[in-house]
Amino acid sequence: MKNITLILFIFLFSFVFSSLGLGQNQVDSSLAPPFTLKDFNGKQQSLNNLLGKNLSVVIFWATWGVDSIKMMSDLQKLYVKYQKKGFNVIGVCVERQVINDSLRQKIIDTVKQKQITFPLLLDYRLQTFKLYHVIAVPTMFVIDKNRKILFKLAGYPIVGRDKLFNFIVEYFEGKPRIAAKKTIGRKPNANAVRFYNMARFEFKMGRSFSAKGHAIKAAKLDTLFVKPLLLSAEIELRGKQISNAAKYIEQALKLSPNLTAALLLKGFLLAKQDSTKKAIKLLNNIIRNDSTSVLAFCYLGYAYGMDNNLIQSLLEFKRAETLSKNDYRIPLLRSEVYKRFGKLKKAKADKLKYQKLRAKAW
Numbered sequence: 001m002k003n004i005t006l007i008l009f010i011f012l013f014s015f016v017f018s019s020l021g022l023g024q025n026q027v028d029s030s031l032a033p034p035f036t037l038k039d040f041n042g043k044q045q046s047l048n049n050l051l052g053k054n055l056s057v058v059i060f061w062a063t064w065g066v067d068s069i070k071m072m073s074d075l076q077k078l079y080v081k082y083q084k085k086g087f088n089v090i091g092v093c094v095e096r097q098v099i100n101d102s103l104r105q106k107i108i109d110t111v112k113q114k115q116i117t118f119p120l121l122l123d124y125r126l127q128t129f130k131l132y133h134v135i136a137v138p139t140m141f142v143i144d145k146n147r148k149i150l151f152k153l154a155g156y157p158i159v160g161r162d163k164l165f166n167f168i169v170e171y172f173e174g175k176p177r178i179a180a181k182k183t184i185g186r187k188p189n190a191n192a193v194r195f196y197n198m199a200r201f202e203f204k205m206g207r208s209f210s211a212k213g214h215a216i217k218a219a220k221l222d223t224l225f226v227k228p229l230l231l232s233a234e235i236e237l238r239g240k241q242i243s244n245a246a247k248y249i250e251q252a253l254k255l256s257p258n259l260t261a262a263l264l265l266k267g268f269l270l271a272k273q274d275s276t277k278k279a280i281k282l283l284n285n286i287i288r289n290d291s292t293s294v295l296a297f298c299y300l301g302y303a304y305g306m307d308n309n310l311i312q313s314l315l316e317f318k319r320a321e322t323l324s325k326n327d328y329r330i331p332l333l334r335s336e337v338y339k340r341f342g343k344l345k346k347a348k349a350d351k352l353k354y355q356k357l358r359a360k361a362w
Helices: 003-018 066-085 101-114 123-132 159-175 191-204 209-221 227-238 244-254 260-272 276-289 294-306 310-322 329-340 344-362
Strands: 035-038 044-046 055-059 088-095 118-122 138-145 149-154
Touching: 044 191, 044 344, 055 066, 066 088, 066 159, 101 118, 101 310, 138 159, 138 260, 149 159, 191 209, 191 227, 209 227, 227 244, 227 260, 244 260, 260 276, 260 294, 276 294, 294 329, 310 329, 329 344
Parallel strands: 055 088, 088 118
Antiparallel strands: 035 044, 055 138, 138 149
């Protein structure tokens, strides 16, 4: 059964990425292709009908992407600020090829929890994903009322993200700016992306050995692709291979010194290495810049627990739960803290909660 699942998964991603024409330019023309997709209520919505009077952003996103959730929250702020000036955001969810009722509900719950109010559509069969030649999630297209593409950003690079936001703000604030240019974030090697996605799938299914192999392959295919390094670090941390995890995190930070995902893992690693004071300081700094990161509060709760501060530890886990009640990492790490303090019944209860949430997620 496991072999069948893996074969199907490999076929899926091989099909998706081979059909994208990745050796060609991202878009054949300067116009965004029209599309019609269903919203959460099953109603057909077209791009032309959803376009803002002046400017719109089409974002391809998924609940499994941490960067997707961050970008959705960032765009929500711009949407609220400039909606009355003719700005709209159109979220195209590319969760999976097939979206069943339970997965659809998970997507809806995520959107409600993050208080996203702009239009959201479901890309069944990933048809629009392919139409736009998307290889990174999230990917954003800024388009005008005539569907002309003014700006494109693939992924969530800090510099590219800031340029995207500045472009939108300057458009509506009327500040002098250089004529619009299409900006494309670095595109990872297509095969590296395919192996990375396979690795992530295997890891989430609990198959760490095969996940590790795919992640290493992805990193070798594209030595500037950070995500396989971070996933490799997570795999090593799960297997309690601390020194190996440290090596991958160090490599990731050399490529992207300010990458939040890498800094979060470094904070968690420091807590694992008993450098709890350093871990707490680093994670608190991350939270000052982004108070919506569930994982930051989760790791901070763990760090305080390893620092023998149970009260503060439980407080941070509570804060994480206010952001996401269904994140299975919260009870998983909290169970380790309870175990450290000899509270075995609570540790067992949290472990059971973790297993239920993990099963529900898949």
